[in-house]
Amino acid sequence: MNVTIKDVAKRANVAPSTVSRVIADNPRISKETKERVWKAMEELGYYPNAIARSLASKVTNTLGLIMPRSTEEAFSNPFFPEVMRGISVVAHREKYDLLLSTSGNQEEEKEAVINMVKGKRVDGIILLSSRTTDELIPWLRDEKFPFVVIGKPLDAKGVYWVDNDNIGASKLATNYLIKHGHREIAFISGSLEYVVSLDRLDGYKLALEENGIPFKRELVEQDEFSEDGGYRAMMRILEREKPTAVVVTDDVMAFGVIRAAIDKGYGVPEDISIVGFNNIPLSAFANPPLTTVDISTFDLGIKSAELLIARLKQKEIESDHIIVPVKLIERKSCVSR
Amino acid sequence: MNVTIKDVAKRANVAPSTVSRVIADNPRISKETKERVWKAMEELGYYPNAIARSLASKVTNTLGLIMPRSTEEAFSNPFFPEVMRGISVVAHREKYDLLLSTSGNQEEEKEAVINMVKGKRVDGIILLSSRTTDELIPWLRDEKFPFVVIGKPLDAKGVYWVDNDNIGASKLATNYLIKHGHREIAFISGSLEYVVSLDRLDGYKLALEENGIPFKRELVEQDEFSEDGGYRAMMRILEREKPTAVVVTDDVMAFGVIRAAIDKGYGVPEDISIVGFNNIPLSAFANPPLTTVDISTFDLGIKSAELLIARLKQKEIESDHIIVPVKLIERKSCVSR
DNA sequence: ATAGTGGATGCAATCGGTTTCATTCTAAAG
DNA sequence: CTTTAGAATGAAACCGATTGCATCCACTAT
Numbered sequence: 001m002n003v004t005i006k007d008v009a010k011r012a013n014v015a016p017s018t019v020s021r022v023i024a025d026n027p028r029i030s031k032e033t034k035e036r037v038w039k040a041m042e043e044l045g046y047y048p049n050a051i052a053r054s055l056a057s058k059v060t061n062t063l064g065l066i067m068p069r070s071t072e073e074a075f076s077n078p079f080f081p082e083v084m085r086g087i088s089v090v091a092h093r094e095k096y097d098l099l100l101s102t103s104g105n106q107e108e109e110k111e112a113v114i115n116m117v118k119g120k121r122v123d124g125i126i127l128l129s130s131r132t133t134d135e136l137i138p139w140l141r142d143e144k145f146p147f148v149v150i151g152k153p154l155d156a157k158g159v160y161w162v163d164n165d166n167i168g169a170s171k172l173a174t175n176y177l178i179k180h181g182h183r184e185i186a187f188i189s190g191s192l193e194y195v196v197s198l199d200r201l202d203g204y205k206l207a208l209e210e211n212g213i214p215f216k217r218e219l220v221e222q223d224e225f226s227e228d229g230g231y232r233a234m235m236r237i238l239e240r241e242k243p244t245a246v247v248v249t250d251d252v253m254a255f256g257v258i259r260a261a262i263d264k265g266y267g268v269p270e271d272i273s274i275v276g277f278n279n280i281p282l283s284a285f286a287n288p289p290l291t292t293v294d295i296s297t298f299d300l301g302i303k304s305a306e307l308l309i310a311r312l313k314q315k316e317i318e319s320d321h322i323i324v325p326v327k328l329i330e331r332k333s334c335v336s337r
Numbered sequence: 338m339n340v341t342i343k344d345v346a347k348r349a350n351v352a353p354s355t356v357s358r359v360i361a362d363n364p365r366i367s368k369e370t371k372e373r374v375w376k377a378m379e380e381l382g383y384y385p386n387a388i389a390r391s392l393a394s395k396v397t398n399t400l401g402l403i404m405p406r407s408t409e410e411a412f413s414n415p416f417f418p419e420v421m422r423g424i425s426v427v428a429h430r431e432k433y434d435l436l437l438s439t440s441g442n443q444e445e446e447k448e449a450v451i452n453m454v455k456g457k458r459v460d461g462i463i464l465l466s467s468r469t470t471d472e473l474i475p476w477l478r479d480e481k482f483p484f485v486v487i488g489k490p491l492d493a494k495g496v497y498w499v500d501n502d503n504i505g506a507s508k509l510a511t512n513y514l515i516k517h518g519h520r521e522i523a524f525i526s527g528s529l530e531y532v533v534s535l536d537r538l539d540g541y542k543l544a545l546e547e548n549g550i551p552f553k554r555e556l557v558e559q560d561e562f563s564e565d566g567g568y569r570a571m572m573r574i575l576e577r578e579k580p581t582a583v584v585v586t587d588d589v590m591a592f593g594v595i596r597a598a599i600d601k602g603y604g605v606p607e608d609i610s611i612v613g614f615n616n617i618p619l620s621a622f623a624n625p626p627l628t629t630v631d632i633s634t635f636d637l638g639i640k641s642a643e644l645l646i647a648r649l650k651q652k653e654i655e656s657d658h659i660i661v662p663v664k665l666i667e668r669k670s671c672v673s674r
Numbered sequence: 675a676t677a678g679t680g681g682a683t684g685c686a687a688t689c690g691g692t693t694t695c696a697t698t699c700t701a702a703a704g
Numbered sequence: 705c706t707t708t709a710g711a712a713t714g715a716a717a718c719c720g721a722t723t724g725c726a727t728c729c730a731c732t733a734t
Contacts (some may be wrong), residue, residue, distance in 0.1 A: 002455075002720095004719090004720055004721080005720065005721060005722095006720080006721095014683075014684085015683065015684045015685075016684095016720090016721080016722095017683080017684065017685080017686095017722075017723075018682090018683060018684075019721095020721065020722055020723085021683090021722090021723095023721095024722085028681075028682065028683085029682070029683080030681085030682060030683090033682080033683080047451060047452075047455035047456065048455075048456065048720085048721075049392075049455075049456060049457050049719085049720050049721065050452065050456030050457065050458050050721095051388055051391045051392045051397070051456065051457050051458060051719090051720080051721090052392050052689090052719070052720035052721040052722090053456075053720080053721055053722080054388045054689095054721090055386075055388045055389050055392050055688095055689050055690070055691085055719090055720080055721070055722090056688075056689055056720080056721045056722040056723080057689090057721080057722060057723090058689080058722095060388070062436070070429070071422075071425040071426075071429060072422055072425055072426050072429070075418045075419070075421055075422035075425060076419075076422060078415070078418070078618075080418075081412045081415075081417075081418035082412070082413075084412055085408075085409055085412035085413060088408040088409055088412060088437070088439045089408075089409050089439075091439045092407070092408060092409070092439035092440065092441055096439070097436055097437065097438050097439060097449075097458075098436070098437040098438075098439060099399070099434060099435070099436050099437075100425070100434065100435040100436075100437060101434050101435075102425045102428045102429035102433070102434060102435060103429065104429055112434075114384060115384075115387065118339075118384035118385075118386075119384065119385065119386060119387030119388065119390075120386050120387065120388050120690095121387050121388060121434075255622075281415075281619060282618060282619045282622055285592075285619055285622050285623045285624060286622045287622060287624065339690090341689090341690055341691080342690065342691060342692095343690080343691095351713075351714085352713065352714045352715070353690090353691080353692095353714090354692075354693075354713080354714065354715080354716090355712090355713060355714075356691095357691065357692055357693080358692090358693095358713090360691095361692085365711075365712065365713085366712070366713080367711085367712060367713090370712080370713080385690085385691075386689085386690050386691065388689090388690080388691090389689070389690035389691040389692090389719090390690080390691055390692080391691090391719095392689090392690080392691070392692090392718095392719050392720070392721085393690080393691045393692040393693080393718075393719050394691080394692060394693090394719090395692095395719080457720095675734100676733100676734085677732105677733085677734080678731100678732085678733075678734095679730100679731085679732080679733095680729105680730095680731090680732105681728105681729090681730090681731105682727100682728085682729090683726105683727085683728085683729105684725105684726085684727075684728095685724105685725085685726075685727090686723100686724095686725095686726100687722105687723090687724085687725100688721105688722080688723085688724100689720105689721090689722085690719105691718105691719090692717105692718085692719085693716100693717090693718085693719105694715105694716095694717085694718100695714105695715090695716090695717100696713105696714085696715080696716100697712105697713085697714075697715090698711105698712085698713080698714090699710105699711090699712085699713100700709105700710090700711085700712105701708100701709090701710090701711105702707105702708085702709080702710100703706105703707080703708075703709090704705100704706085704707075704708095
């Protein structure tokens with residue numbers, strides 16, 4: 001069997017409780033005793049059992065990460081690794097580990113969260129994106145479990161979240177195209193079940209409106225967050241309309257959009273200008289290099305982890321949400337007309 | 338307080354041990370009792386405490402993932418998300434969660450592993466890459482803790498691993514260049530502290546030898562696994578040699594190599610041909626599109642998780658290692674001369 | 675001399691389960 | 705009618721820690 005706290009206690013001639021206090025560096029234990037215990041721990045090669053610790057203390061030093069859709073899909077969009085990178089930096093700094101639940105669909109996702117929360121496996125949770133029909137958010141809120149959402153929830157009351165100003169960002173992208181003389185501007189987004197898609201659609205509409213351009217439902221399409229999804233959405237639009245520019249709310253989708261345009265015989269950017277979102281590494285190398293809205297994905301991760309940990313440590317929190325700034329990166333996928 | 342197994346027991350008029358057996362669907366419990374207990378669980382909204390469970394049963398249903406270098410760095414090379422994607426598919430299928438430790442350097446990495454193992458937080462571990470000077474591998478082996486390494490360890494005795502045939506892969510890449518008439522072929526790899534770098538260097542040497550081309554130490558450089566690393570390594574080579582082709586053991590580094598070549602006034606592929614490794618998504622879109630060795634990163638993840646879980650479930654295992662095939666993807670970064 | 679005080683440590687309950695072994699009960703076997 | 709086997713369940717120990725409360729001791733204050 002393994003070395004336990006009792007073995008150490010015996011060897012150091014103290015009670016287990018004393019050993020426990022030495023581990024916690026409790027000031028009520030005398031210097032001499034501490035040293036004796038440390039020595040015993042050393043000699044026995046003792047290492048505390050984290051599980052037992054968590055059970056007794058109700059603290060796990062672990063953050064749960066919930067990915068949208070299947071874990072598999074999530075990892076294939078560079079957005080998620082990048083936001084995880086941000087999270088991992090803060091987690092490391094604050095000495096937290098990360099627990100990834102692996103789920104395949106929305107139902108399993110709920111199951112996974114319940115398992116983490118009720119199973120007491122994590123101290124807090126970060127939801128990597130927010131849906132419109134998310135049952136998780138109200139559930140977690142009602143459970144009073146600490147969590148942070150990346151993406152502003154539809155009903156943000158009582159929930160902590162980190163996001164860009166998506167309406168503004170989408171307006172920015174659309175205005176950029178308008179300023180370059182485009183008026184037939186299509187809009188392609190991921191599923192409207194994600195709040196981010198809705199917000200960006202609103203921003204797009206707002207920009208049109210402010211510039212006196214009528215909104216045309218036929219210029220709007222949605223599909224899944226993938227290259228293929230972008231391809232299909234663009235194909236559908238091109239079958240009925242001839243936009244001169246497209247706002248695509250995800251760079252990966254934008255690659256599909258470009259491919260569709262080319263397959264239909266249009267040149268990018270000569271015939272159709274395209275602006276994407278996220279500024280994934282690939283975008284700079286795409287052909288043509290993609291003009292895109294950089295949403296500071298890494299910072300989204302950093303800030304969400306910081307916000308969650310601040311909550312866990314009961315620190316003073318200025319605001320229940322954090323807005324991460326965006327920036328338009330001009331490359332070669334747009335032309336004036 | 339939360340609903341525990343005792344509350345359920347009381348409500349169903351049975352002993353806690355009976356409830357425990359019902360949860361495990363033990364056949365020794367009668368149908369009627371089971372139903373009574375299920376009803377009680379339902380009514381009380383009972384959910385088992387995973388931590389307590391793990392403590393008693395010594396099973397966590399969790400796999401530990403150890404990334405090389407800092408977690409932050411790892412996430413910025415698409416290789417790791419992709420291998421994690423593979424792992425997550427299997428983990429999900431087999432109902433395991435994933436615990437990511439966040440470490441910043443080799444020492445913390447060791448600390449993280451000890452924490453996972455001695456802390457009994459995971460059932461098994463996947464090391465996402467193997468170093469030459471890895472203390473972890475012998476340590477885990479001596480602890481008799483179940484683990485799998487991605488990348489053949491230097492001393493593979495008694496350890497389970499999954500890898501490509503890196504020597505063969507590197508020979509493949511080098512031979513490809515030789516067949517296209519190149520003789521001044523440089524070799525750029527990541528740090529030689531990784532076994533994969535050594536193996537690929539060997540493959541490169543072997544290909545030269547078999548074709549009667551003398552090996553020149555001046556044509557070999559190593560640097561860190563990043564775009565900048567590739568850039569610096571290539572710069573160093575170009576300051577003293579003029580290769581007509583380069584084998585680069587990582588696509589991300591290859592982008593840096595291309596940049597360096599161009600900065601020095603060489604055209605790619607006209608003046609210098611380049612073949613990379615990994616076939617990351619970016620490679621197809623690079624300028625020029627990168628000819629590269631596809632190492633089936635996703636499968637590396639799949640196979641390693643499968644191997645580990647087979648070990649955990651004490652299944653018959655045919656071999657202590659799995660070789661995942663590679664394939665050369667021809668694109669536009671190489672020309673004949 | 676006695677009570678009061680504070681520091682150092684131990685005792686034992688607790689966290690929420692699992693599992694071994696014992697017990698009870700019923701029904702078949704002798 | 706007793707013995708026995710087997711099915712169903714319970715009692716209690718255990719997993720490896722943490723923590724509230726009690727205890728002991730040495731000193732100081734009265």
